[in-house]
Amino acid sequence: MTDTLHAPAASGPPAGTPASPSVAKRGRRPLGKNPLGLLFSAPYLIFVLVVFAYPVGYAVYIAFHDFFFTAPGAVVGRPFVGLDNFVTALGDPAVIRSFGNVGIFLAINVPLTVVLSLVLATALNRVTRFRTFLRVSYYVPYVTASVAVVGVWLFLFSGNGFVNALLGPLAPDPSWLVNSSLAMPTIAIFVTWKQLGFYILLYLAALQGVPKELYESASTDGAGAVRSFFSVTVPGVRPATVLVLLVSTVTGANLFTEPYLLTGGGGPNGASASPVLIMYQRGLQQGQPDVAAAIGVVLVIAVLIIAYLQNRFAGGDDR
């Protein structure tokens, strides 16, 4: 098998190369060319239908009804109310603001994540000494629970905390987490810091897939390290970049734990509230699951649109 692997790529497609199945074929095999695929995926499919599709369907149902949670057996009317819940949700300035907040978050977090993780991964990929130490130090924040690291950040960034002590007269007033224009950027930087290890890992793996010959030939052409970074590395890891963009956008849009723990529920004055945090407050604390579900539906649609645009323009071309 090793031989097969390293043999020069077979010239010409071997028999049975996946080609778009013809209509006739599909007619003969109602489950597709490899029905086994369905069997392989069946546990996952069942899992997704039960713990994902059903709750989502239910949430969408909730969003269109006057709904509140009841004890088993309680009989209540739950009239269909059309778009009422959406009107309530989107008419609430706090909700609109939370979408703006998450926009600020994404505008800082996503580019920072892509650039820093690619640069660090490239540097790490070539380094020989301290490699293990560096790897470990980059991944450690990622593997640690938010609950744990949030404690340190609170301590570091509080009004009389270490960072302000270090900055002295340059310390912002009001301090980071209670400053309405700095709270969200601070959270964005925290999340970038926290998640970067994972994206570095993705890039590192992708970098192994960039053929070494390309670097060699770029080097022969007289390209320096910087130029070969832009002409070989960046295009070479594009699929990974698409993945990093997508994953960081989606995780960012679902931001919850950090404002929940770091700024005491979206403070100061709602400047760091995220849509998911508002959903949590409305749905679980204030007994308005219908409005919360409507916010969730809007959020999901917004994220889908962004993800689609990213895919379109960052150019995902992998089949």
Place this chain on the structure above:
Amino acid sequence: MPSTTMRRRTAAAAAAFAATALAMTACSSGGGGGEADGRGDITIWYSNNEQEVAWGEQMVEAWNAENPDEQITGQEIPAGSSSEEVIGAAITAGNAPCLIYNTAPSAVGQFEKQGGLVDLSAFDDGASYIEERSGDLASQYQNTEGAYFQMPWKSNPVVIFYNKDMFAAAGLDPENPKLSTYADFLATSKTLVDAGVAPNAIQPAPTSEFFQTQFDFYPLYAAESGGAQLVDDGEATFADDAGYAAAEFWASLYSDGLSSREQYKGDSFADGQAAMAIVGPWAVSVYDEVNWGAVPVPTSQGISPEETYTFSDAKNIGLYSACENQATAWDVLKFSTSEEQDGRLLELTGQMPLRADLQATYPDYFEANPAYEAFGDQASRTVEVPPGPNTVQMLQAFRDAWSSSVIFGESDVRTALDDAATEIDEIAKQP
């Protein structure tokens, strides 16, 4: 991937959802509540602080010793930052315990609407037992139809604690602090901060959780207005002179740098970060290393302590509809709020049972603990959060307005209160 494929896939996935959702809702399960006259073993939850755990354990032990056929299993409430989510979820799933000795009045309306609570008035001696025990205070815990879906249990009347050592260090009289009028309170605060004895004069949590209103605005508003509720008869009351005065008082504390806009993670009073605190007697156990004194909350003109109202910070007992042995649960409820158990509660936790004539019932305790006498007296003049299913929503609307105007000074205080009042009137109209 090509966009068309993506669209098709999404459509297929959406169809899959719809199908599942329909299938699943069609066969959603019924399942019933418990039996009103059922007897047998029950489960109860109590609060997770050390003192209340001690009280809960001895109560359970005392009951179990006498009732071998109806045993109680007691456990600490699984609580994070707020226990309401857990209780709400347990109601929905039908696995709530029989009794929860930490049901916040602000959540009761919602739980009632969910069908999660048993109407205690439906027991033959329900209303009479409650009213006999709590006297006039009981009426605040009725719903709009006059039924009791909660047993008034204990209160923690909110007062001002002050650090006597800090007052002395700042050259203030620690035995007769000038804290009764707004002007005196502000002047005293300024002296404390200027003297550098503490970075803050007083530091309520400046965060936006709905319940924080109960520990800054509400006690002062209750005092200033002579015991008005935030919402009365479906109308917000606080957009008046009393409300403006209390809110502007807090606004000056924040704008003059006497209270921090940043949350302190520990207890600011216990840790010497603030010279004063606005809390109830439950906190006394936390303050064992502070040489503290307590005075009623301030008012603009400084009315006498005997007339000062405050927020109750009560915690009540709910009997949950998922309970199978409700007759036992009702008996346990009565047992645990008996004169004897209330006495144990007072002794072990320092919190005030919601009883009429509290001081006359436990003269020995108040004699032995003179520091608590003020709380015992204050306990008879407390106000509660507005009842109904939308309490939390109203408090949150208020808190949001408070946060931007009073704490962060980004908008005018009076306008903010007016706007919040309009919004709360709207919320109150919802079913």
Place this chain on the structure above:
Amino acid sequence: MSATDPALSPRGSLSLSKGRRHSSGLSRGQSILRGIVLALGAVAFLFPFYYMVIGSLQRSVDPTVAGAFPDPANLTFDNYVAIDSRIDLLTGLVNSGIFTGGVLIGTLVFGLLAGYSLAMLQWRGRGATFALALLVQVVPFQLLMIPLYVLIARDYGLADNYLGIILPFFINSTAVIIFRQYFLQLPKELFEAARIDGATELRLLWSIALPLVRPAVITVVLLTFIGPWNEFLWPFLITKDAALQPLAVSLANYISTVAASAANPFGAILAGAVVLAAPVVALFIVFQRYFTSTDIGSGVKG
């Protein structure tokens, strides 16, 4: 299996040789610059952890710059003793282990199968399944939480049960997508040839595909591990019984409620953080060497 064997791989996969070759492409200045960037990065990543440990050992809070250095007069283990007296750390650790282990097994077995079939096999519904996996990423868990809670607690009766804690996380959809992504990069020719030789799909998956996507497996293990290990909202809702709560839940509880009444609240919070972080970091350091064999690509992409 032999993809990492340098003797068999024409392009060599010893990191040393690889490093040397690449370094030659850099000028001395650039090497130094790279070193500085990496070192700065390492400091930025590690300092908060260092500070966490120092802070957790302080008797009283010292937020000044000097507080970042250990002061023998201000050191104490009291903060840890305080946690140990309130929380059963061992039970929490075991619960976290069961929760995380269950999710890892589910994801590695069923997630791998699904990823393989999504990438390598042609079957009806493949597109829709993949779209579902993508959608799972997009939908915030808070939207699903209550319906899910009702389903699992009311309909399945799995409240206060390890299965109930594990179920919503059992197969990590991100892992499925990552597996698919990696499998897609493998040359199809290889598999077609083996199929013609009569190998079954399971055998293809086990002996050809799996060894080639080892970095993906490692990525997935890391990714999957931290999810359940750090999750606190769901287990918090579904477990009422403290004996079943994972460490993250009891420590989050401790941090948010109990710590405030401790002698040094910040020290108590940070000590809680250290206790939660330590097992993961230790596990990670022990197993990190497996994270280094990333030379998947050498023979594959071209």
